[in-house]
Amino acid sequence: MTERFFKFRGRFDFSPHPYEIGNPIFHNRKLEDNFFALKLYSLPDGEYKAFYDFHLNHYLLRNPDGREAFFRKVNRSIQRRINFYSAKDPFRSVYEIHSANLDKLEAFQGFLNTIDEWNVNTSxxxxxxxxxxxxxxxxxxxxxxxxxxxxxxxxxASEKIVINNGNLASFMDLMRQLQKLMLPNGKRLVSTQGHSPWYKMIAKNFVHGDKLIPLATAQNYFSSEDSSKYIFISDKDRAFDIVPVKPVNRH
Incomplete structure (x- = not known):
């Protein structure tokens, strides 16, 4: 039994889907290529994809892996008709119709080329x-x-800066102080939108003794004080106070 690719309208169905092919009385499915082309001639360019997908989806219902086979079928049918109309005598009375059909076929072939994932039409x-x-x-x-x-x-850098073993909290306290330092003009000495530049800089460029500083550990020193992961620094670990030489002008 010959395989059929396209969806025909039902017999005596006078309100078919606009993309179904055939006529309501005559149903010679062996001529499905002809009916497909006739429907194509009546469609605007903007409906080519919808028309193609309509019949593709119908075919895939019976052939789930048939996407390439369907493409090759349609492509072969269109190319045959392009060759047929291209060979017609331009001086015959029906040339105007042939030329219009050829324009439609070539436009549809252009659409097929855009979805040719198998390089069927690629030399x-x-x-x-x-x-x-x-x-x-x-x-x-x-x-x-x-x-x-x-x-x-x-x-x-060719090496990382070593924080003396056991003094990570003291170092982190200095970093926190740096974040809060104010200049005499009332502006911050350093500022960032968030804390990530600080903890990423530390995790990347410093080691604690001979051990790397995990990014998450560095981040927890700069988390919000309300966070359960925030690392508090006790007074005994606060080894330094950064004091401005000139008082900050608050006015």
């Missing part, structure tokens, strides 16, 4: 050109990434 030369273009783009991207990496590495 070997074109595929090689596409591959070369993709390789060239990848090389440009790689060069850009390498340039970015080189710039980042300029700011990478």
């Amino acid at each position: 070997t030369e074109k595929m090689l050109n596409q591959r070369d273009a993709e390789i060239a783009q990848l090389k440009r991207n790689l060069a850009d990434l390498q340039a970015q990496l080189d710039e980042i590495l300029q700011y990478e």
Whole structure:
């Protein structure tokens, strides 16, 4: 039994779906390609995708893995008709109709090319050109990434700063004090939108004794005091007070 691809209207159905093919009385399903083309000729360009998807979904109900087979079927049918109309004598009286049909078919072929994920309509030369273009783009991207990496590495230190073992809390207390320092003009000495620059800087550039400082640990020193993860620093761990040389002008 020959496989059928397209959805026909029901017999004596005079209110079919606008994309169904065939007529209400005559149903020769062997001519489904002809009926498909006739329906296509009546559609505006903007409905090509909806028309294609309507019949594709109908086909997939019976052939769940048939997406490529359906595409090849439609593509082959359209190309045959393009070749047929292209070979017609332009001086015959029906040429105007043939030309209009050819325009529709070529426009629909253009749509098919946009969804050709199997490269059915792509020549070997074109595929090689596409591959070369993709390789060239990848090389440009790689060069850009390498340039970015080189710039980042300029700011990478060859070693980390060592906080004396057992004095992490004292160091963190100094960082907290730095956040609050005010200049004589009443402005902050340093400021950030959030705390992440502080704890990420510490986790990246400092070690506690011979051990790395986990990012989460550094972050907890800068969490909100209301947070259950906030690390309080006791008075015995506060080894220094940063005192301004000049008093802050509060006015």
